[in-house]
Amino acid sequence: MYAYTMISRTIFIVILLVAVFFGLSWAVSSIQNIIGPVPSESTATSTDSNGVERESSEPEPEPAQQQEPPAVESPPQEVIEPPTPPEAREGAVYVSRVSRPSYSRPGYVQLRTKLSEDERVIITGWRIESNTGSMIIPQAVPRYTFFGQNVNEDIVLERGDYAYIYFEKSPISKSFRLNQCTGYLNARADFSLVLPNNCPQLSRDSYQHLSGDCQNYIRRLRRCELPDPNITNAFLGEDGNECRAFINKNITIAVCYQRVNESDFFSNEWRVWVNRGTIFDSSHDWARLYNTDGMLIDEYTY
Structure with missing residues (x-):
């Protein structure tokens, strides 16, 4: 009776272990399906001193990072010095x-x-x-x-x-x-x-209507020379009056300054x-x- 009991317990334990094993395998498979495959590692073999080959795992190289192009430097701005006064x-x-x-x-x-x-x-x-x-x-x-x-x-x-x-x-x-x-x-x-x-001098066209003596006198006047009253008063008659009137109106300092706004x-x-x-x-x-x-x-x- 005792032997039968021990055999029954042993069979129960074996069945329990088998159930646990298959349950763990199913759980691991489910987890892999959820999170995806585990990245593989590259292996390399090496031979030790006894001639036995050994595998060594090396991580896969990380992908090279793309380098950013160097920044283009703008040329230095020319400093313009103000002109010397x-x-x-x-x-x-x-x-x-x-x-x-x-x-x-x-x-x-x-x-x-x-x-x-x-x-x-x-x-x-x-x-x-x-x-x-x-x-x-x-x-x-x-x-x-x-x-x-x-x-x-x-x-x-x-x-x-x-x-x-x-x-x-x-x-x-x-x-x-x-x-x-x-x-x-x-x-x-x-x-x-x-x-x-x-x-400034008068143009000859401006006084050609005067008497000959008056015209001769005006032509003899140098630049910046004012008429001499002693001479102009000696002109007689209507011609003399017309000569003096023209000279007193056109050959004066005041007439000269009428050009003050001219560029020259x-x-x-x-x-x-x-x-x-x-x-x-x-x-x-x-x-x-x-x-x-x-x-x-x-x-x-x-």
């Missing part, structure tokens, strides 16, 4: 001549410009220096007139402008920019260097007087031009 640029204004004084005329310095079309430079306050002295460029009258007050302002030079600076007192106590009418000043003051006579009325030339004797040696010297900041703009030797 003419008042601080060497040679923008330069000494073109130094004239030594003589018995009949004073010494003077001539300044010229090297400027672009839209540049302007103020030279009032600049210093001209020699080996023995120095002087400061003063103000001047930019729009000289015979009919109002002439106010001094800073001297402003543009492209093509030039200035004469005289070492003497101005005959009219003013420095000024020339215009088409300033030549009339030659009859009012004694200028060491005569002012240019650029006054004002000259490129300035006349400046510094009311002192020359600072330059009569034989040899060194002229240096400095701006208001003390920067050397130009130098000239003779």
Whole structure:
């Protein structure tokens, strides 16, 4: 009886183990179906010292990552330096001549410009220096007139402008920019260097209706010369009256200034007087031009 009982238990245990085994196999198969196949590993064989081949597992190489293209660098931007203003640029204004004084005329310095079309430079306050002295460029009258007050302002030079600076007192106590009418000043003051006579002249067609004597007199008048009343009053009769009326209406300083708004009325030339004797040696010297900041703009030797 005892032996029968032991055999029954043994058979039960065997059946239980078989059931457990098949149950585990089914579970593993179900899990694989759910999660997919397990990645395979590459195997490699090697032989040990006893000549027995052994398998070794090596992981599969990971796929190469795609490299991003290098970023394209933009070229460096060019830095544009602002142009040097003419008042601080060497040679923008330069000494073109130094004239030594003589018995009949004073010494003077001539300044010229090297400027672009839209540049302007103020030279009032600049210093001209020699080996023995120095002087400061003063103000001047930019729009000289015979009919109002002439106010001094800073001297402003543009492209093509030039200035004469005289070492003497101005005959009219003013420095000024020339215009088409300033030549009339030659009859009012004694200028060491005569002012240019650029006054406009009448066309001959405008007075051909006058008498012969009147026409001859008008033709003899030089530029910037006003008619002499002692001569015009000598013309007699109706022809004389017509001649005087025409001259008094058309040959005057006021008529000259009617051109003030024309583009070429004002000259490129300035006349400046510094009311002192020359600072330059009569034989040899060194002229240096400095701006208001003390920067050397130009130098000239003779």
